[in-house]
Amino acid sequence: MAKRLLVFLALVALSPLITVPAKAAPAKVKIGIVYEVGGRGDKSYDDATAIGVDAAKKKFSLSDFDVRELVTTGIDFDRENRIEFLVKAKYDLVIGIGPFFDEAMSFMSRKYPESQFAIIGSSGVESINVSCMAFAIDQSAYLAGVMAALNSKSGKIGYLGDSANSKNGLILRNFEAGAKYGLATVKVFSRDPISSATSDVSALSAQGVDVIFSTWSRDGSVLNSITKLGKDKKVIKLIGVRPDQFFLASKAAQKYLIGYVNQRYDSALIDLFKAAISEEIITEEVDVENGVFGRAYNLQNSGIDLVATIANQASKSAVARAKSAIIAKKIKVVK
Secondary structure, three states: OHHHHHHHHHHHHHHHHOOOOOOOOOOOOOEEEEEOOOOOOOOOHHHHHHHHHHHHHHHOOOOOOOEEEEEOOOOHHHHHHHHHHHHHOOOOEEEEEOHHHHHHHHHHHHHOOOOOEEEEOOOOOOOOOEEEEEEOHHHHHHHHHHHHHHHOOOOEEEEEOOOOOOOHHHHHHHHHHHHHHHOOOOEEEEEOOOOOOHHHHHHHHHOOOOEEEEOOOOOOHHHHHHHHHHHOOOOOEEEEEEOOOHHHHOHHHHHOEEEEEEEOHHHHHHHHHHHHHOOOOOOEEEEHHHOEEEEEEOOOOOOEEEEEOOOOHHHHHHHHHHHHHHHOOOOOOOO
16 A cells, blocks of 8 residues: 555656647638628528527537628629638638629639638539539439429429529429429420519419429419419419529418428538638539539538428329439439
């Protein structure tokens, strides 16, 4: 016992000379976010992103001093000014929310080539210092086709796009392919509105369409038209896209919405925070031909999904099978 005591006392005496490597504290970063018009509470891009902001701040122990949130007025000049403000304030990463930031991000990334930027919900910025966090609409359109076909009573379904969307053709082809997977005899009709979807919804209804997959998000004319037709007993069910379509959050939508494509803006935001804290940049291939890098979110990495609301059970089962087949590469979507 006495011998052990002597050893213990010797160790205590030497303890000031013994050093234990301190665990390095995670590096603090300054991250700036410029929300789309409306900011938090918009029931669209900003709310979807804010979920990720709150989760990331908690996960990485960041404070309001580390994360600055601004809101644009919706004019490109204002977007540029807010981005530039954050750059000059020495923020390590500046993030724009939504596809409407394409032009401002392109300009500011050229003006400040040493700064790092990111945009969530776009694959339209061709700059090495901009991480484009994009969502695969091809896979989700295929699944929407499966759901639409198996929820249609008339055997006629429609795709309602946006004339300004360069990917309308790609979306339509995958929607058609998914529809045929669900029901070989289904007929598909499509329209690409210019300034309002009102007349286009009516035109599809006149063709006998009773389920519509729509990516139109400029206003609530899609839902307004479907609601009006419903009062005339011409029921059309809707498959939408979130967070793009703010009107899907309304009570009126719940009666007609059978499902929606869910794009995980929150996941993209958390991935950007994680990379910035690790002093890394997300530069995976998004569109190599056009020089777009960042990260493509799809079924494989759980960045997108098709969420069923009041869709029938047959369509839910078929969508689940198609989803598994796409992930396993047994179904190849149109590129």
